[in-house]
Amino acid sequence: MARSRQRGELTVTPSALKHPRRFLCHDVTVSSAGQPYPPHVVGEEITDVKDRLRRAIRAERAKLTEQARSRAGDGFAHVVANLPQVTAARCVAAYVARPSEPQTMALLERLAARGTRILLPVLGRGLQRDWAWFTTTEDLQVRAPGRPAEPAGETLGVEALAQAEAIIAPALAVDTAGGRLGQGGGWYDRVLQHAPADACIIAMVYQGEVYDAETRPLPREAHDRAVDIAATPTGWQWLRGAPAGA
Numbered sequence: 001m002a003r004s005r006q007r008g009e010l011t012v013t014p015s016a017l018k019h020p021r022r023f024l025c026h027d028v029t030v031s032s033a034g035q036p037y038p039p040h041v042v043g044e045e046i047t048d049v050k051d052r053l054r055r056a057i058r059a060e061r062a063k064l065t066e067q068a069r070s071r072a073g074d075g076f077a078h079v080v081a082n083l084p085q086v087t088a089a090r091c092v093a094a095y096v097a098r099p100s101e102p103q104t105m106a107l108l109e110r111l112a113a114r115g116t117r118i119l120l121p122v123l124g125r126g127l128q129r130d131w132a133w134f135t136t137t138e139d140l141q142v143r144a145p146g147r148p149a150e151p152a153g154e155t156l157g158v159e160a161l162a163q164a165e166a167i168i169a170p171a172l173a174v175d176t177a178g179g180r181l182g183q184g185g186g187w188y189d190r191v192l193q194h195a196p197a198d199a200c201i202i203a204m205v206y207q208g209e210v211y212d213a214e215t216r217p218l219p220r221e222a223h224d225r226a227v228d229i230a231a232t233p234t235g236w237q238w239l240r241g242a243p244a245g246a
Helices: 046-061 066-081 105-113 158-163 187-194
Strands: 003-006 009-012 091-093 117-123 129-133 166-170 173-175 200-204 229-231 236-238
Touching: 066 105, 066 200, 066 229, 105 117, 117 158, 117 187, 129 158, 129 187, 158 187, 166 187
Parallel strands: 091 117, 091 166, 166 200, 200 229
Antiparallel strands: 003 009, 117 129, 229 236
16 A cells, blocks of 8 residues: 655555546535544554544534434435436335434435335344335334344345345445445445446435545445445535436
8 A cells, every 4th residue: 555654654645545436526515624534554454544534424423413414314315315316216225324324214205205115224143134125114123222223024135135226325435436434344335246237326425524536535445335426415426427328
């Protein structure tokens, strides 16, 4: 990994983490103002860089009031539900947000109201992966402490994701090359192996969590799955270049 010295520390240079992917910005303004971007120290593994960045972003999210989270949730519901890739999808894979994540309940209700079939994750032991259909918010159950609510119905198997034409994935941050920083468990990186090759992967993040890959690329490992679109409460953008006709 290329590094540069500055004040006794070793920082990651953009070229060390940058990934050569084209991107188009439509409705999201990318700004580094106030973005956490901890320096890489001597001998630090990339997994440790990720963990420090996660902690910094979580600390910023913790500053949001409940009112701000709720207002943002309404914004996410409007932006994501009206994405062309979502409106055209008969089946969408989504998720139930944890308290610290961008809220998704308003989005789930909006998609269900217009007849979209919605797959939600069901977490088994360890990193076991599964899916079940979303029916109503009243049907969601918290099966284990610390986990998000899950559908109470029958599970469908990990292969059910092959039905999804659009996949809404949680993220702590994304960059304009399609890099995604998740929560650290690797669940989505593994489960997305079962996604259709042409499924559009959409990450929901707050405005300040979209990083410029030219100047502040997110650390990425070989197993990390890139995303196609970043959605914020106020807009969205292609990250890896819009496909023909989009």
